[in-house]
Amino acid sequence: ETGVTQTPRHLVMGMTNKKSLKCEQHLGHNAMYWYKQSAKKPLELMFVYNFKEQTENNSVPSRFSPECPNSSHLFLHLHTLQPEDSALYLCASSQGLTGQPQHFGDGTRLSIL
Amino acid sequence: GENVEQHPSTLSVQEGDSAVIKCTYSDSASNYFPWYKQELGKGPQLIIDIRSNVGEKKDQRIAVTLNKTAKHFSLHITETQPEDSAVYFCAASRANAGGTSYGKLTFGQGTILTVHP
Numbered sequence: 001e002t003g004v005t006q007t008p009r010h011l012v013m014g015m016t017n018k019k020s021l022k023c024e025q026h027l028g029h030n031a032m033y034w035y036k037q038s039a040k041k042p043l044e045l046m047f048v049y050n051f052k053e054q055t056e057n058n059s060v061p062s063r064f065s066p067e068c069p070n071s072s073h074l075f076l077h078l079h080t081l082q083p084e085d086s087a088l089y090l091c092a093s094s095q096g097l098t099g100q101p102q103h104f105g106d107g108t109r110l111s112i113l
Numbered sequence: 114g115e116n117v118e119q120h121p122s123t124l125s126v127q128e129g130d131s132a133v134i135k136c137t138y139s140d141s142a143s144n145y146f147p148w149y150k151q152e153l154g155k156g157p158q159l160i161i162d163i164r165s166n167v168g169e170k171k172d173q174r175i176a177v178t179l180n181k182t183a184k185h186f187s188l189h190i191t192e193t194q195p196e197d198s199a200v201y202f203c204a205a206s207r208a209n210a211g212g213t214s215y216g217k218l219t220f221g222q223g224t225i226l227t228v229h230p
Contacts, residue, residue: 042223092156
């Protein structure tokens with residue numbers, strides 16, 4: 001148990017579907033992150049939230065839309081995705097943004113048909 | 114921006130041997146270096162980290178060394194066991210002393226470690 005829970009663990013969707021990924025952290029952290037992990041590539045940071053405010057959007061296409069209603073919950077809304085978006089999407093949290101260890105969930109394995 | 118190179122990409126050892134994974138970084142201002150272990154079907158888990166004010170840190174069979182001059186840091190696993198088999202990632206970030214800048218973690222490409230019984 002990492003303290004960061006992601007649902008669903010697996011998701012298969014068509015390119016025209018709309019779905020959402022959910023992340024919840026029980027560590028009392030104030031910063032939350034979305035990463036994309038593709039085969040044979042380093043982890044790619046997508047979004048950063050600190051105290052519910054988005055502090056970084058790493059040039060992510062608009063078909064990915066994050067939402068952070070409070071410091072414990074983070075969503076990633078998906079719409080009109082492409083096959084190259086198939087990947088493992090990881091959520092992480094940390095106590096503070098600078099020089100603090102990030103704690104990861106087990107990810108959502110997303111497959112786009 | 115920061116660039117982190119990790120080597121080797123795959124490493125195969127016999128149980129009981131030592132394993133060493135090396136990373137180099139480009140930003141001399143980076144001062145926080147965590148290591149993560151990712152098992153199949155799981156997310157990365159922090160196993161050890163080091164800050165630039167120390168040169169070495171140990172936790173049981175795991176140690177990390179840092180050479181700021183050469184801008185490289187290494188993970189050492191002694192007395193390896195089959196359960197050490199996983200993908201290992203290094204990362205680097207710059208922690209602003211005032212806490213006002215975001216210390217983005219830049220990850221290496223990962224090392225697949227296999228420990229044979």
